[in-house]
Amino acid sequence: MLKKYWWKALSVIILIYVFIAGMTVPLSPGIERVAPTSVRTGDEVTLEVLGYNSRYDEGGQVSAWLKLDNERALKAESVQVESGRRLKALFRIPEYLPVDRKVQDFTLILDNEKDGASVLPSAVFVTQDSIDPEMGQKAWLNSPVQDLHEEWAMTFPFRNILSETIRNTYFHVPLWFAMIFIFIASVANSIRYLRGGNLEADNKAQAYTRVGILLGILGLSTGAVWARHTWGAYWSGDVKQNMTAIALLIYFAYFILRAVFEDPEKKARISAVYNIFAFVALIPLIYVIPRLTDSLHPGAGGNPAFGTQDLDNTMRMVFYPAVIGWTLLGFWIGNLLHRMGRIRLKLMDAL
Amino acid sequence: MKFPIFALMEIFREIGHLLRKDMQLELRTSYAISGILLYVFSTIFIVYMAFQKIQPDVWNALFWIIILFASVSAIVKSFVQESSARQLYYYSLANPISILLSKIIYNIVLLLGLSLLTWLGFSFVAGSPVRDTSQFFLALLLGSVGFSITFTFIAAISAKADNNATLMAILSFPLIIPILLTLIKLSANALRLMQDTAVQNDIFILLAIDLMLLGVGLALFPFLWRD
Numbered sequence: 001m002l003k004k005y006w007w008k009a010l011s012v013i014i015l016i017y018v019f020i021a022g023m024t025v026p027l028s029p030g031i032e033r034v035a036p037t038s039v040r041t042g043d044e045v046t047l048e049v050l051g052y053n054s055r056y057d058e059g060g061q062v063s064a065w066l067k068l069d070n071e072r073a074l075k076a077e078s079v080q081v082e083s084g085r086r087l088k089a090l091f092r093i094p095e096y097l098p099v100d101r102k103v104q105d106f107t108l109i110l111d112n113e114k115d116g117a118s119v120l121p122s123a124v125f126v127t128q129d130s131i132d133p134e135m136g137q138k139a140w141l142n143s144p145v146q147d148l149h150e151e152w153a154m155t156f157p158f159r160n161i162l163s164e165t166i167r168n169t170y171f172h173v174p175l176w177f178a179m180i181f182i183f184i185a186s187v188a189n190s191i192r193y194l195r196g197g198n199l200e201a202d203n204k205a206q207a208y209t210r211v212g213i214l215l216g217i218l219g220l221s222t223g224a225v226w227a228r229h230t231w232g233a234y235w236s237g238d239v240k241q242n243m244t245a246i247a248l249l250i251y252f253a254y255f256i257l258r259a260v261f262e263d264p265e266k267k268a269r270i271s272a273v274y275n276i277f278a279f280v281a282l283i284p285l286i287y288v289i290p291r292l293t294d295s296l297h298p299g300a301g302g303n304p305a306f307g308t309q310d311l312d313n314t315m316r317m318v319f320y321p322a323v324i325g326w327t328l329l330g331f332w333i334g335n336l337l338h339r340m341g342r343i344r345l346k347l348m349d350a351l
Numbered sequence: 352m353k354f355p356i357f358a359l360m361e362i363f364r365e366i367g368h369l370l371r372k373d374m375q376l377e378l379r380t381s382y383a384i385s386g387i388l389l390y391v392f393s394t395i396f397i398v399y400m401a402f403q404k405i406q407p408d409v410w411n412a413l414f415w416i417i418i419l420f421a422s423v424s425a426i427v428k429s430f431v432q433e434s435s436a437r438q439l440y441y442y443s444l445a446n447p448i449s450i451l452l453s454k455i456i457y458n459i460v461l462l463l464g465l466s467l468l469t470w471l472g473f474s475f476v477a478g479s480p481v482r483d484t485s486q487f488f489l490a491l492l493l494g495s496v497g498f499s500i501t502f503t504f505i506a507a508i509s510a511k512a513d514n515n516a517t518l519m520a521i522l523s524f525p526l527i528i529p530i531l532l533t534l535i536k537l538s539a540n541a542l543r544l545m546q547d548t549a550v551q552n553d554i555f556i557l558l559a560i561d562l563m564l565l566g567v568g569l570a571l572f573p574f575l576w577r578d
Contacts, residue, residue: 249525284529
């Protein structure tokens with residue numbers, strides 16, 4: 001029993017782990033908002049900082065920097081902690097900046113003992129009235145970012161636009177992976193049917209396609225929820241969304257085609273041919289067209305894919321099991337559908 | 352079939368015969384081709400009446416939509432115009448690969464003629480915003496090849512069903528979208544609606560998709576024709 005069905009138990013255990021870990025592990029402290037976001041040179045500015053999951057009041061002295069580049073930064077004159085999530089940092093912006101640009105963005109870095117360092121890229125934009133890099137070089141009081149506290153806790157990284165929706169990485173992305181695996185298995189079974197004429201293979205192919213469509217719809221809807229939070233709308237006509245909708249149409253057509261034929265042999269043969277043809281036609285749809293067009297999606301239109309910066313080691317501990325878990329669950333559902341289909345074929349005396 | 356080269360020559364000979372047969376059939380029952388032509392011209396006229404003044408970007412979209420629908424209705428009959436008994440006779444005479452290839456080649460010529468006529472007719476009523484004629488012609492040629500390969504294969508599938516016109520549309524429209532989008536981009540470039548420096552890239556992608564679909568089609572067709 002356990003020898004045969006261990007993978008089903010494994011998928012359940014993994015998915016329980018994914019849900020618990022993915023939903024309960026907190027995000028690391030981060031900076032949610034800064035005001036004001038644009039200042040002028042020569043200003044003495046008090047930045048009001050709103051932190052996320054931060055404990056400014058517990059962690060001793062908070063240091064704050066406005067970072068220009070890897071060598072140059074301004075340290076806050078004073079930092080006044082108001083609560084765990086709020087603080088005020090006073091910065092004195094020099095008259096001239098050591099850059100030859102009119103508007104320069106600064107990265108805000110906060111650091112204390114309890115939270116470690118947190119970063120908000122392009123937090124503040126400084127506009128200079130007159131550009132003079134040499135004067136700026138002289139006037140610049142450099143105080144490099146140093147003595148940062150290393151903090152280690154079981155957390156997921158805080159990304160400014162994503163914030164809590166980063167947990168969708170364990171649902172949206174692995175569901176896609178699982179869908180691709182399932183569709184590959186379906187095509188493999190269609191090829192097996194055409195080579196051997198075994199109706200069971202075709203039955204498996206249709207069962208896996210059903211599951212693939214289910215996973216595709218789930219992937220699309222989790223993606224839409226994510227898009228609502230990051231891009232601003234559930235459906236923004238992004239090329240990835242459109243191509244996915246078309247891919248689903250192709251597979252819906254597969255079932256229309258199956259419904260047309262009465263004779264199981266003919267149904268199996270023609271839908272197997274269509275399944276293989278459609279899968280090949282799907283490759284440019286999913287892998288070529290989105291790369292040609294601008295897209296908001298990570299991994300297209302110049303946006304980095306997940307994996308290099310956004311997937312840290314804590315996330316990997318959940319992400320990779322999630323891929324395995326969703327795939328196994330998909331094959332389990334496919335297996336059940338296959339058995340249902342086999343009973344139906346037996347009733348028709350086709351098997 | 353001792354040497355592959357002889358088999359290949361055999362296929363070419365068969366394709367030649369089949370093409371001549373298709374051509375004669377078309378000319379003898381000329382209502383099919385004139386029906387398609389009338390379909391195209393009435394669509395062009397309806398579009399012109401509805402829009403009156405057509406902007407170049409709208410022209411581009413409408414042109415390809417007209418071509419798309421005309422192609423589907425031209426190709427859907429490929430495998431149903433002759434009785435199934437006669438089809439069986441052909442299959443016993445010729446290699447299935449030559450049958451599919453001859454249909455594809457025939458449809459490429461048909462679609463190319465059809466799209467040139469559509470271009471002519473549409474330009475006549477709505478003016479032609481085409482700036483780069485050779486590039487636009489290239490788009491038409493690549494479009495005919497891509498449409499012909501995809502639609503001919505889908506026509507072979509839907510010919511197996513009774514209600515094949517509906518099936519043809521739902522099966523082929525989603526599949527043609529990658530080709531159609533790339534074509535619209537290519538022809539938008541020929542209309543100077545956008546400046547694309549990587550036109551070769553688009554052409555290469557179209558050729559790659561065409562070759563891929565042709566390869567799969569040829570590999571799968573022998574499983575399809577048997578009944």
